[in-house]
Amino acid sequence: MTLSLIGVGAIQYYWVVKAVNLDEKNFNDKVTIALNNVKKKITTDTEKLMEQRYYENLGIPQPSVSLSPGVQPEIGTVGINQTDPATHDIKLKSGYLNQDELLENIDKDVLDSYLKAEMASKSIDIHYEYGVYSVEYNSYFIENGSYIATIGDTTKSSNIAALNPLAKAEYKIPLFDNESYSPGHLNIYFPNKKGFLWSNVLGILISSIIFTGLILFCFAYTIWVIVHQKKISEIKTDFINNMTHEFKTPIATISLASDSILSPVIIENKDKVKRFVGIIQQENKRMLKQVEKVLQMAQIDKENIELKFNQINIHDIIQDAAVNAELKVQSKGGKITASLLATDPVIEADGIHLASIVNNLLDNAEKYTPEHPDIYIETANIPGGLTFTVKDNGIGMNKDALKMIFEKFYRVHTGNLHDVKGFGLGLSYVKAMVEAHHGWVKAESELGKGSAFTIFIPKKQNA
Ligand code: ADP
Numbered sequence: 001m002t003l004s005l006i007g008v009g010a011i012q013y014y015w016v017v018k019a020v021n022l023d024e025k026n027f028n029d030k031v032t033i034a035l036n037n038v039k040k041k042i043t044t045d046t047e048k049l050m051e052q053r054y055y056e057n058l059g060i061p062q063p064s065v066s067l068s069p070g071v072q073p074e075i076g077t078v079g080i081n082q083t084d085p086a087t088h089d090i091k092l093k094s095g096y097l098n099q100d101e102l103l104e105n106i107d108k109d110v111l112d113s114y115l116k117a118e119m120a121s122k123s124i125d126i127h128y129e130y131g132v133y134s135v136e137y138n139s140y141f142i143e144n145g146s147y148i149a150t151i152g153d154t155t156k157s158s159n160i161a162a163l164n165p166l167a168k169a170e171y172k173i174p175l176f177d178n179e180s181y182s183p184g185h186l187n188i189y190f191p192n193k194k195g196f197l198w199s200n201v202l203g204i205l206i207s208s209i210i211f212t213g214l215i216l217f218c219f220a221y222t223i224w225v226i227v228h229q230k231k232i233s234e235i236k237t238d239f240i241n242n243m244t245h246e247f248k249t250p251i252a253t254i255s256l257a258s259d260s261i262l263s264p265v266i267i268e269n270k271d272k273v274k275r276f277v278g279i280i281q282q283e284n285k286r287m288l289k290q291v292e293k294v295l296q297m298a299q300i301d302k303e304n305i306e307l308k309f310n311q312i313n314i315h316d317i318i319q320d321a322a323v324n325a326e327l328k329v330q331s332k333g334g335k336i337t338a339s340l341l342a343t344d345p346v347i348e349a350d351g352i353h354l355a356s357i358v359n360n361l362l363d364n365a366e367k368y369t370p371e372h373p374d375i376y377i378e379t380a381n382i383p384g385g386l387t388f389t390v391k392d393n394g395i396g397m398n399k400d401a402l403k404m405i406f407e408k409f410y411r412v413h414t415g416n417l418h419d420v421k422g423f424g425l426g427l428s429y430v431k432a433m434v435e436a437h438h439g440w441v442k443a444e445s446e447l448g449k450g451s452a453f454t455i456f457i458p459k460k461q462n463a
Helices: 002-058 099-104 108-121 193-262 270-301 314-331 351-367 399-404 426-436
Strands: 129-134 139-143 171-175 184-189 310-313 335-340 346-349 374-382 385-391 440-446 450-458
Touching (some): 310 314, 310 351, 351 374, 351 385
Parallel strands (some): 335 374
16 A cells, blocks of 8 residues: 555656646747747848838838748848748848847837737746847847846946846847857746746646545554554453453362362361352352453443442541452551541442442552552542542553553553453543543552552532
């Protein structure tokens, strides 16, 4: 796809440049024709003038057909020898003006009007600059419809032909030239030619940029979706692996315990039977807990989570959860401390879900602190409600992980998948529930130092 996009881009670029080049060729042709026509007109005018003067000088009336093709008055000595015999076959020979003089006799206004008319007839309606250069003066003596007053004064830099921008003009046509001598030329250039040519293809250019951009956007979006889907599928595979593992252990233990009870040696011994039944119950509870966690996922997916709001004392919930978690924490050589500072700990909330939120946070704090957990719980009243924070001194996480932990199924990769058990659902459940309570959750963490989760629940739900 990338290759074909580059290909399409290159082809489009090629076509646009080709179109501009073609336009330019067309433009050049038109300008050349226009200049040739101007040249013809000026030459014809001058021929007429010379002829008229010649007859005036002789004192004889001018023959009315003198300028018709084929009629060639063979008079005089030197003058214009047109190089284009098809249109200028009148070889006028006048003794009055030489080629340089003819050139310098060009009328600025006539030239200007000829140029204007020719440009208009070729539909070239962009600004142009022109000048007539004389070899004799080595200078431009007409510029853009005006005579140059200081012609010949080479102390003025504008009169130094090579410095004049017209010297670099793209179009030049010699005037009153013959095979051996050219007294000067008419130069013309279009300062905005490039812009004009590109403006002709602007529509195509912009639309092709827009369409290529669209394709590029769709391409990028498709890639993003593929990568995203791949991640989700990896996460789901992880989840299934985890779940299988989590259920396999209690199932195996229960099966082992029930087999043991059935063995004749054990079945007689009440104490042993009790012990094994105890194990079965314990494992059963563990499975129930896992099932509940998976069910939490269904809760998150529900569009409208149904909550039963009651007046709940958060301190009671925290104390109960702390008592439950304490055993595990103590077995790791740690402790749970609480600063229940909120003066008004009663909030409107769903007791069961609130307890689940606190349990999830305490569970995580214990799970992700491998040694001597020092878990600290704090509550505080802030305007509008109440916050509680669960802080630990565990493994913490980096900034990238911190951004992701509230995503469903997300688990920080530790390398060993089953190192710490979990489905990656706890925090997404916490977030969904807190939001259903119109509150917010904030996570802070530093890799290797610990984490802190703060939750805000408003005092009243429909305030
Ligand atoms: P899990 O079932 O994996 O614990 P959670 O949604 O509760 O799922 O947490 C998501 C991930 O966030 C965890 O896998 C873990 O990497 C990270 N995490 C959550 N709580 C903590 C904590 N207190 N300390 C460090 N990492 C944590």
